[in-house]
Amino acid sequence: MNDRFVSIYNNEVEYNLPEKINIYDTTLRDGEQTPGVCFSLDEKLEIAHKLDELGIPQIEAGFPIVSENERKSVKTIANEGLNANIICLTRTKQADIDAALDADVDGIITFMGLSDLHLKVKMNKPREEINEICMNAVDYGKDHGLFVAFSAEDATRTELPKLIEIYKLAQEHKADRIHIADTTGSINPYAMQYMVRNIRKELDVEIALHCHNDFGFAVSNSIAGLLEGASSVSTTVNGIGERAGNASLEELIMSLKLLYNKDLGFNTQVISELSKIVSKYSKIPVPDSKAIVGNNVFRHESGIHVDAIVKDPFTYEPFLPEMIGTKRQIVLGKHSGKAAIEEKLDSLNIKVDEQKLLEIVKLVKEEREKGFEITNDKFDEILVKANIN
Template sequence: MKYFVSPYNKETKIKLPDKITIYDTTLRDGEQTPGVCFKKEEKLEIAKKLDQFKIHQIEAGFPIVSEHERKSIKNIVNENLNAKIISLARCRKEDIDAAIECGVDGVITFLGTSDIHLQHKMNISREEAIDVITSTIEYAKDHGLFVAFSAEDATRTDLDFLKRIYKQAESYKVDRVHIADTVGAITPQGITYLIQELRKEVKTDIAMHCHNDFGMAVINSISGVIAGGNAISTTVNGIGERAGNASLEETVMAFKILYGKDLGFKTKYIQELSEMVSKYSELKIPRNKPIVGKNVFRHESGIHVDAVIEEPLTYEPYMPEIVGQKRQLVLGKHSGCRAVKAKLDECGLDVTKDKLCEIVEKVKEQREEGTYINDDVFVEIVKSINKKEDD
C-alpha cells in the first residue's frame, strides 16, 4: 500500500482502542433519507457487498415498520453472512418480538432521553423512561439477543440523567450503549468531554451514532473513539435523514491512512459499494465527495499533472487502487504539454513537438468555448492538426 500523509500526525501520540466496531446502518437510517426506499433484492445486494467489504455489523432494518421490511431482513439473515445482523427496535415488547421473528443476532433499542424529547414526543417522566428502557433490555436479553441501547438525542440530554440511564442499562447486562447525536449538535470537543465523563462510571462498550447537520459526523465519531468509545455507526456515502450520517468510506479511510489504524476492511470494494448504494438510492455521488467522488483522483492543472506523472503522491495522499478508484488525467484550459503527451501515449498517437504545442493550444481553446475534452474530442483535435499540416 502506497500513501504519504503528514509526519506530524505521529507526534499527537493518540492511543486508539485495540478493537473498534463499525456497524453500518445504510439499510436502516440510510433508507430514512427522504425519497429513498430500497427493494428487498437491493437490500440483499447491499448487505452482501458490505459483507464482502468485511463490515462488522449490519443494521438491516426496522422490523416493526412493515411485513415487507421483515421479509427484507429475513432475506439478509438467511444469507448466513459473516457480519452480525442487527435491527432497530423501539422500547416496546412488540418491536423486540418482530426482531426475534426475523432471526437477527441483536437489536438496537432506542428512546428519546433529552427533556425536549421526553416532554414533547414521549410525554413521560425521566423515571418512567428508565423503567421502559430497563424492562426492554431485560426482555431482549432474556431472548438471547445482543442488545444495544441508544439514547436518542443523547448529546442534548442532561449529563447526570444520561449517566443514570447508562448505568441502569449496564446493570441489566446491556452489551453496548449508544450516544445518538440526533441533530448533529455536538462538537469534537463536546463529544470528547461527554465520553470522558461517561467513562468515569460506565464500563460497557460505547458507540457513536452521529448525524452530519454541521458536517462534523465523521470527526465527532472519531473523536468519540479517541476519548474512550469503541464503536461507530456509519452509512455508505453518508446518506441518511437531513444532512445524513457519518460516511463509512470517510471514517474507515481516515482511520486507515491518517490514524494508522487498519480495521481489517477490504477497502478495494469501497468504490463498488458506493456506486451500488448510489444506484439503488438514486442519490448521485457529488464529484468532490471525499474518497469516492469522481474528482478525487482526477487532475487537470498542468503543474499538478506534471508532478503526478512523476510521482502520484505529490498530489494524492494515497493510491486510488486502495479504494477501487482509478487516476484520470483530464484535459482542459489548465493542461500543459506533459498532460497532452500522456494522453497521446494513452491513445497510441505520436506527433512532432510543434504539433504537440498546437494541440495544447487547441485543447485550451475548445475547453474555454465550453467543449468537454473527452477522448473522442481529443482524437478529433489531433486529426484536425494533422490534416492542417498535410494540407
C-alpha cells in the first residue's frame, strides 16, 4: 500500500535528477550552531548512530578546532565504526586541518567567505590573496590523504564570474567537491537553477548545496540545484541550524522519494525516532505542523476526514505514517463525527446502537466546546453520562 501514488501527476513528469545523490548531514555541526544547542558526547554518538541506521553516507560530525572537547567528540565518532564517512568543517587554516587530521576524519569541508561583503568586513585582503589561501588549504588537505570539499561561504551573494574563478581553481587543485553555500538563505529556486546550471557548464567536479531556510526555501533550493546538476546536499534533522535553520533532512528525503520518484535507499522507518532524539537533545520542540514529522501530520479530528480515512487513509494522507516509523492518531473534538467515535468505541470493545452513538457524538462536541480536551479519562466520563458501562 505504501507504493500507491501521492499524486497521479508526479509520475507523468520526467525529472532530470542525478543518478547518484549524496546527502551529507550536518546536524552535529551546523545543527549544533543553533543558539542554545550543545550536544554532549553521548548525545552526539546516539544521533550519529541513528543517522547511520537511516543510511546517511556522510556525517559532518563537527568543527574540531572549536575546542578540545569538540575535537574529542569528532574523533570518537570517526572511530565508532559507522558505515558513514565522517567529515568535519575547517577554516582555510593549517591549524584547523591539523585538528581534523588529529580527529581521524575521512574528509573536510574547508570554507572561506567569498562575497565582496565578507572579504571587506572579515578579511580585508585582495581576492587574489584570498584565492591563494583557499587553494593552499585544499592542497594541504589533499596532501594528507583527506577527502576535501571546498565551500564558498555566502556564494549566493557572490558574483558568478568570481565564484566560477575560484571553483575552477579548486578543481585544478584536485578538490573532491565544491560547495555552494546559501549562507543567508537569500536565493530562490529559479535563481539557484540558473546559478548551478552556469557553474556546471564550466566545471567537471561534484557540486554540493548548503542551503539555509531564512525564506523557507532551503529544501526547494536544494531540489532546484539537484535538477541542474548538483549531486550533493547538506541537511539537518528537523531543519535545525543557525537562524531559520538548514534544509530539513526528513523533508528532502521524503520529497525526493515520493514527489520526484527518487528513492535513495534510506531506511525511512527510523525518521520519526531520529526526529524525536534530535528534538530531545537540542531542546527544540518540533512544531505540530512541521512537515513530515510534526505531531499533526497524521492526526485527524474532522468528521469528514476521519470517515474517509477509516475507509482509505490515502483520502487525506499523502503517504502512510508507517513509512517514517510513526502511527496515525484519531483525535476526538468538536469536529468529530460518527466514524471517529465508532473507532474509539471499537478500540474499547464497546458496541452501541445508532441513537446512543449520536448521543456520544453530541456529548464529545459539547465537552470540547467547554474547553475540555477529550482525553481517555474525559471520554470515560462521557460514556458514564451516556449511561454506557
